[in-house]
Amino acid sequence: MENKNIILLIFTYLELNDLARCEQVCLNWHHFINSDTLQNRKIFSNFTYDSLQQFKWHSKKFQYLKIKDLVFYEEDFKINKKDIINTISKLELESLTIKLNQLNVFDHLLVNQKQLRKLEIRMPITNQQLQLLTQLPHLEQLHLRIQKRTDENLKLGQLHNLSAISLQLQGMNHQEVLQMIQNSYETLSELEIDADEYNHDEMIQIVNCLNKDKIEKLYIYYFNDYSDLLILKLSQFYKLNKLSIFKAQNIQEDSMLQLFQNKYFEEINLNQCDGVTDRVVFQIIKRCQRLKCINLSWNVNIFDHSIMILLEEAMQLEEVYLIGCKQLTTECIPKNLYFRNLFKKLRILNFESCNAMNDSKLKKLKNQFKYIKIINYYGDEIDKI
Numbered sequence: 001m002e003n004k005n006i007i008l009l010i011f012t013y014l015e016l017n018d019l020a021r022c023e024q025v026c027l028n029w030h031h032f033i034n035s036d037t038l039q040n041r042k043i044f045s046n047f048t049y050d051s052l053q054q055f056k057w058h059s060k061k062f063q064y065l066k067i068k069d070l071v072f073y074e075e076d077f078k079i080n081k082k083d084i085i086n087t088i089s090k091l092e093l094e095s096l097t098i099k100l101n102q103l104n105v106f107d108h109l110l111v112n113q114k115q116l117r118k119l120e121i122r123m124p125i126t127n128q129q130l131q132l133l134t135q136l137p138h139l140e141q142l143h144l145r146i147q148k149r150t151d152e153n154l155k156l157g158q159l160h161n162l163s164a165i166s167l168q169l170q171g172m173n174h175q176e177v178l179q180m181i182q183n184s185y186e187t188l189s190e191l192e193i194d195a196d197e198y199n200h201d202e203m204i205q206i207v208n209c210l211n212k213d214k215i216e217k218l219y220i221y222y223f224n225d226y227s228d229l230l231i232l233k234l235s236q237f238y239k240l241n242k243l244s245i246f247k248a249q250n251i252q253e254d255s256m257l258q259l260f261q262n263k264y265f266e267e268i269n270l271n272q273c274d275g276v277t278d279r280v281v282f283q284i285i286k287r288c289q290r291l292k293c294i295n296l297s298w299n300v301n302i303f304d305h306s307i308m309i310l311l312e313e314a315m316q317l318e319e320v321y322l323i324g325c326k327q328l329t330t331e332c333i334p335k336n337l338y339f340r341n342l343f344k345k346l347r348i349l350n351f352e353s354c355n356a357m358n359d360s361k362l363k364k365l366k367n368q369f370k371y372i373k374i375i376n377y378y379g380d381e382i383d384k385i
């Protein structure tokens with residue numbers, strides 16, 4: 001059968017519990033799913049608590065399915081600890097995302113995971129647990145996304161040579177963070193950081209520890225002490241292609257122009273930033289060939305013309321957020337909707353709280369481009385007429 005390979009390929013991308021359901025569709029599919037070809041492929045999909053339950057009934061499958069990427073959230077379920085440990089310790093994971101609320105199995109989970117490259121932790125951890133990470137020889141990406149404040153002062157400085165770090169947790173000791181970033185100077189290309197606890201000088205120190213030949217992605221959350229100096233330092237990261245800053249206040253237009261000079265961005269988030277003007281938007285347009293997502297929400301100094309050109313020129317755009325851009329009117333929508341490849345990739349266009357936006361024009365747009373989710377002044381999605 002000719003399309004067998006295609007079906008097999010699709011199956012390798014499915015969640016395990018979807019796979020379990022597919023298996024029941026027909027004999028052909030049952031056969032495919034149980035064929036060697038599929039079992040010998042690596043499974044790149046999630047494997048959640050639900051999948052585990054689904055797969056209990058033919059758990060023998062675990063022996064040959066090669067699961068590389070596991071997302072394991074333990075909510076308030078009654079689960080058998082041993083069962084979980086046994087199952088997971090048989091897997092050779094490259095990526096693990098975990099949130100364990102009740103189970104205390106963190107160390108058991110990591111024991112056999114010497115191949116692990118990416119780890120995302122969504123629960124409070126202790127220094128003892130952090131210590132285990134130093135024994136993972138291939139760990140490159142560490143994402144700590146923890147809602148609660150951690151009780152201990154996490155000794156982050158013991159980790160080395162990471163390529164991506166996310167520190168979205170409270171109560172991080174500034175020296176430990178600096179040490180961690182310094183230890184990865186040669187390798188670090190992506191940093192996400194919650195910076196509400198840092199003052200201006202501490203943030204400058206962090207930025208000074210970053211390698212300008214390496215940094216490609218920088219997301220700074222909740223920092224409220226920006227300066228032109230800081231923006232100009234960021235502008236030196238010439239490989240930067242994903243940037244998120246929020247509420248950068250008292251920033252000059254010239255600094256913003258500098259920040260976007262000569263760089264090809266894929267993602268830009270400039271929520272509520274001062275100094276973002278039409279000239280800055282035009283600076284972005286100059287090299288917008290790769291731009292996929294832009295968020296210019298709550299910037300009151302951008303007008304129709306620059307946004308219209310942006311929408312016409314940035315062919316790769318998928319998501320555009322213009323929430324609260326009060327100066328915009330329907331004139332920002334390109335006049336010729338048949339213009340080249342207009343909106344080919346666009347999926348989200350958000351004009352919430354733009355009070356001069358006219359629904360009837362947005363409805364026309366929606367009618368032409370049914371695949372775009374268009375949000376009006378009230379935050380409602382425009383239905384096609």
Ligand SMILES: *[C@@H]1O[C@H](CO)[C@@H](O)[C@H](O)[C@H]1NC(C)=O
Pocket residue numbers: 013015045046071
């Ligand atoms: C895996 O899980 C994450 C987090 O729940 C989700 O965002 C992602 O879409 C899932 N991927 C697949 C292939 O199901």
Ligand SMILES: *[C@@H]1O[C@H](CO)[C@@H](O)[C@H](O)[C@H]1NC(C)=O
Pocket residue numbers: 160161186
């Ligand atoms: C980090 O990488 C550097 C340079 O490649 C190497 O010399 C050093 O031993 C590594 N450190 C650790 C703790 O692996």
Ligand SMILES: *[C@@H]1O[C@H](CO)[C@@H](O)[C@H](O)[C@H]1NC(C)=O
Pocket residue numbers: 269271295297321323
């Ligand atoms: C864009 O900005 C708005 C307004 O602050 C925010 O609600 C939204 O989450 C942002 N979206 C993205 C994808 O950054």
Ligand SMILES: *[C@@H]1O[C@H](CO)[C@@H](O)[C@H](O)[C@H]1NC(C)=O
Pocket residue numbers: 358359360361
């Ligand atoms: C919206 O556009 C329609 C037709 O283009 C027009 O009749 C109407 O007055 C406009 N409404 C506002 C609030 O501008």
